[in-house]
Amino acid sequence: MMKWKVYQFIFMSVYMTLISGCIPENLKEGPVSKKSAMEIYNEATVLIENKDLEDGISLLNEVERLHPYSPYAKSALLKLAVTYHSQKDYENTRLSAERYIDFYPKDQDAAYAQYLIALSYYNEIDRGGRDQELTYKALQSFKLLTEKYPDSDYTKTGTLKFDLAYDHLARKEMDVGLFYLKRKQYSAAINRFRIVIEDFQTTSHTPEALHRLVECYLSLGLYKEAETTAAILGHNFQSSKFYRDSYELLNQKGLAPNIEKKSWLNKFYQNIVKGD
Numbered sequence: 001m002m003k004w005k006v007y008q009f010i011f012m013s014v015y016m017t018l019i020s021g022c023i024p025e026n027l028k029e030g031p032v033s034k035k036s037a038m039e040i041y042n043e044a045t046v047l048i049e050n051k052d053l054e055d056g057i058s059l060l061n062e063v064e065r066l067h068p069y070s071p072y073a074k075s076a077l078l079k080l081a082v083t084y085h086s087q088k089d090y091e092n093t094r095l096s097a098e099r100y101i102d103f104y105p106k107d108q109d110a111a112y113a114q115y116l117i118a119l120s121y122y123n124e125i126d127r128g129g130r131d132q133e134l135t136y137k138a139l140q141s142f143k144l145l146t147e148k149y150p151d152s153d154y155t156k157t158g159t160l161k162f163d164l165a166y167d168h169l170a171r172k173e174m175d176v177g178l179f180y181l182k183r184k185q186y187s188a189a190i191n192r193f194r195i196v197i198e199d200f201q202t203t204s205h206t207p208e209a210l211h212r213l214v215e216c217y218l219s220l221g222l223y224k225e226a227e228t229t230a231a232i233l234g235h236n237f238q239s240s241k242f243y244r245d246s247y248e249l250l251n252q253k254g255l256a257p258n259i260e261k262k263s264w265l266n267k268f269y270q271n272i273v274k275g276d
Contacts, residue, residue: 037067
């Protein structure tokens, strides 16, 4: 029995030692105002790692408030942005990251802070519904990242996400155009597909936009415009299924792809040819 109690005592001693080793002693006692910036920052880090985010965030804010000129204040501000972002609190992510850039614009982590701002907008794009304001803000923020920090590793990732956000805008215009097309509101549909072609011609949606224009023009009896559109589609995207579909539509009416020089699309055609 005595031996068992000894084993129990040893076990509990080791256990308590391990526990106390995980949590700094000053985390459990003493007012925050009496602690150094390093102590508060370390305590906040432990709390966040243990998923006590509310108290951890509170302590990170205390680092900046009590020790604004400490190197730990800078680290705390960036850690705040990262922590908020992990919780999908994008508004506070941006507030913290923007303050970081304002205070430390030339710091090596400023590019990361700008990336977090752009990423916070990007992650909210699907929440915007028909309103594309968040997409535009994401694009602006990624562009700023590229301009201010061209050599940063985050710029490479940001460029990829910029292209995805840009493609997202084009897709939204396509969706609206298709909405009008299904309801035979051809003029409204044409306006949307023109936006895709004129403003988003480098995206993956251009071939479909051209094909849908062919459909609209044929439905309105604008055969020359339909032939011109199909010709441009064939010149630039001949292997696309959309060109085959457009060619078949023209063929059914005894028409063929042909460039009409006076068409607004001819300017688009010339621009692409020059770029080839």
